[in-house]
Amino acid sequence: MVRRLLARIGQALVVLLAAFTASFLLLQALPADAILIKFMNPDLGLSPEQIAEIHAAYGAGMPLWSQYLHALGNFLTGDFGTSVQAGVPVRDSLAANLPATLTLAALGFLAAVILALAVSFLSNLTGFVWLRNSLAALPSLFVSVPVFWLGILLIQVFSFQLKLVPVIDPGPWERLILPVAALAVPISAPLAQILMRNIDAVLTQPFVAVARAKGASRHSVLWRHVVPNALLPTLTIAGVLFGELLAGAVVTETVFGLNGLGTLTQQAVANQDMAVLQAVVVISATAFVLINLAVDLLYPLLDPRIAEADAR
Amino acid sequence: MTRDEASRRWGGDAATRRAALGAVAAVLAAFVAVPASAAEEPVTGGTLVYLEQQAHTNLYPPAGGFYPNGGILNQITDKLTYQNPKTLEIEPWIAKSWTVDADATAYTFEIREGVTFSDGTPVDAAAVAKNFDTFGLGNKDLKLPVSEAINNYARSAVLGPLTVRFHFTKPSPGFLQATSVIGSGLVAPKTLALPFDQLGDATRIVGSGPFVIVRETLGREIQFAARKDYAWGPPQSSHGGRAYLDGIKLIVTPEDSVRIGALLAGQAHIIRQIQAYDEREVEAKGFPISAPSTRGVNNSIAFRPDNPLVADLRVRRALTLATDTREIVDTLYSEHYPRATSVIAATATGYRDLSAKLAPDAVAARRLLDEAGWRVGPDGIRRKDGRELALTAYESLPQPQNKDMLQLVAQQWAKVGVKLSVLAGDSGSRTLDMLDPLKTGVAPVMVGRADPDVIKSQFYPKNRDALLQKGGSSTKVQAFVDERLNGLFDAIAGEPDRAKRLQLVGEVQEYLLDQAYVIPIFEEPQAFAASPLVKGLAFEAVGRPSFYGTWLTRP
């Protein structure tokens, strides 16, 4: 077990380093750079010579490998560098933006799980075939709608037509309602699809028949036996969905005018603000690695069959 | 804001709203009977919710040319002089009087007493001198650039606690007007001691204006509060004291549909950049639209003659003839966007009506292209020596419906056999390509300023360099330079006699169109839409909003 743990942690570190290196190389290949974009603005009226001076002052032009080692060393000591565009340390912009996105993502994921559970249970519990079929079709619909379009429609309908939630200058919780909904809808789709498939699979297992034979009702079988077994495989895609959440956050934050990691990322790409992008990659890679590590390590604890297989 | 206030402001829940409807109708009926004058009494208090299309970039006052920057600076800074937006005359403000020597090489200003920056330091001769030394000469160490509004600046001299004189190396007749522009907003010396980088942080900009910035969420939201001790509004304004509003909440809302929807749903008081296609609906619902002219260089397409495809005057002339500005304005814009009749707007100083040079004529355009040796190829695109007559332009995001405008121009040019590709592009590639005449043979341009110098701002190689001349902003330019044009600009910037100066301004407009360096399309306004609750909305001479005299009928 300890060996397995160490191996998994080692692999996670390798993935982190690889993500850092790959993104560093990718970002270095971009055509322009943040300094140029910021100071070439015609409003500033700087001459090419002045811009060249500024460039040199920012330390651009060092050999690639030394920039790489420099950046890596800084990251290991927790120094994320300075955002050229905003003129503030990257750590500060992260501190200002990360909590908002984490809240949005966490609530979005929670809402997605609830939505997925609701859809898959109802479709299994209902006696009406038509309702069962239309509920089963919902996830496909959810995943077919572009998130930004959904967001704009939600704003139009719920804020401007029905006037239920303001989008301009809303309260701290009001501001989350529509974005969380927009984010949760597409995320819930794969969850619901997996849940439905798992519920179907578990229902055919012998122990369900045994439980039914012992006189348990359909509801209680579903709750006591099927749900725990169906939820388990769902856990595994949580890690993969994290990336979806971040992409969703970029779009929802843009549509709803929220501050967060998403808008930060988008602006950083537009301005080719390397330090910010590098930090975003490292943070999301870390989150991805941690979630997957947690899922990997928790799974045997939750599912005795895998633990046995592991022991063998 | 408490929950109670919030629900009142946003109309509350459906039940309350239904109940309130009857009451509102009754009140409205009562209001109709009230004479207009009674309703015009300004109310003090309230926070104005202002939706801005783009986030500001930098609040170094000379960067105020960018609309979002100017919209913020105009609330927090005062200017030495005040340009009356109606007459365009220069009137006293922070300077109570001034003298100009005969050849416009020295200006002396007497500064009003008792004016302070919001940090308490006085607005005195030394502070004003520090401001213009920085704007006129720049500061290399702090990366602060020279203001495009100020020409031939030499030095300042503090003659007394409230008397300051500015000296110029050559005549600088535009300087008096330059002291009134958004780019000459007075800021505290400590603000000017900061490097350029840090001036993006709005909370660090200390001005003497009617509002101060109390909080900022970078790129998203700025909160202004009125200065209670403000007592030096422009003498021409209706009141000299504090602003009527308690505060302003500026929220960056890039989505067009959200800005419009929020305004109509009562979630915002005023929005900047309402697109022409939304005007009819907004006005029909009783929301007034203001579209002050920016009185500068018209929204235009500029050529980069260093690009061999457009180096030939006949090609540039042909493309000017192929462009039908009437169709563009009728299709995409409204009466707030008048067709261009010269390089600068009809409301701009020194304007000369050159509409005869801008009449579309596709037949003449084709003839000129034929003469220039460009033959129509099998795909309908003209060719010469195996090269296609194909140009590329990048969309300019701040200009209204620029992408659609360029596409329409592309359709018109296609009729005479010229291909125009419109690119969106990320800002990095755009920044690089815009400096390369081979990659961008044409570019959308526009700049607003109510002084003849504005043309120089747009085209002079040391300023915005719209034509990309050698020795200007780009190192990619091989040869193109127009000494005659630059000479005209130098002459305008240094001609102290007003009549002669305006004569030169007329000449430069003619020259730009005779050389077909630029195709003017329309006179660009800054379009705002406001809630009926908003009164006393004012704009400075080139269309930046001033909320000093603004008040809300129901704060």
Added chain:
Amino acid sequence: MSTVPTRVFASGSEAGRTAPAAAARRIARGGFAALRRTPPGLVLAWLVIATVVLWALAPGLFAGQNPVAGIAREKLLPPSAAHLLGTDALGRDLYARIVHGAVHSLSGAFVAVTVGLLAGTSLGLVAGARGGLVDLLVMRLVDTLLAIPTLLLSLTIIVLLGFGTVNAAIAVGLASVASFARLTRSEVVRVRGADYVEAAYGSGGTFWRVLWRHVLPNSLTSVIGLAALQFGTAILSISTLGFLGYGAPPPTPEWGLLIAEGRNYISRASWITTAPGIVVVLVVLSANRISRAFAGSPR
């Protein structure tokens, strides 16, 4: 593949027109029988895909008007007989733009899926078939791809390659490599343990030969299912890139761009964004339905 439902559709509609004839009734019965065998949702899904594929192949047959140059004064017209779905701000017929846009969106999605499929399947195949250190290395590479946020990866690749439908498609495709690799690997691992594969090795087959003859064909069904799913996802991703300002340059009538650009007119002319939006939803729904059919799910 697409012949089955098309034939079903043809016989069904013939039946509607020549109902009195007994022969036609027989055909109709046959058609309905075939329909009954295939779930109706799946038939509809294939119909939708067949239609848009035809749009992409021969747009001129379906829409006569010019999709990129309109009549300027006929701007922002609501849907009518002359303009089935109305016109946009430049007076271009929206229906023509959607029909002519099919080739951009579909080829974009096709390129994206191809990139993901080829790269992902090869990685997964090698990892799953070889096992051991190769497996470990390849799967960590895949993890790395998953660890870098997809959208950030796509945006950066577009900035790098330049704007355009194909480049956006490559960016989207590269971002989907990881899913294909993971799925293929797990399929290969499953197949590899099967008796007949063991037997093939036993009868002297080389590694690559066994891989090609036995492992690959048996892993393919679910991979094709994923490809169909990714096809829909790619259309959505490309449209999201358009929304963020990283789409094809105008006047390309790519669907995502139509939705993204039309959104500004939502209060004045809502059809401009709704119509392409519905088309995209329908196509993605159909792709998902077909994907599920490959995965063997009955609904």
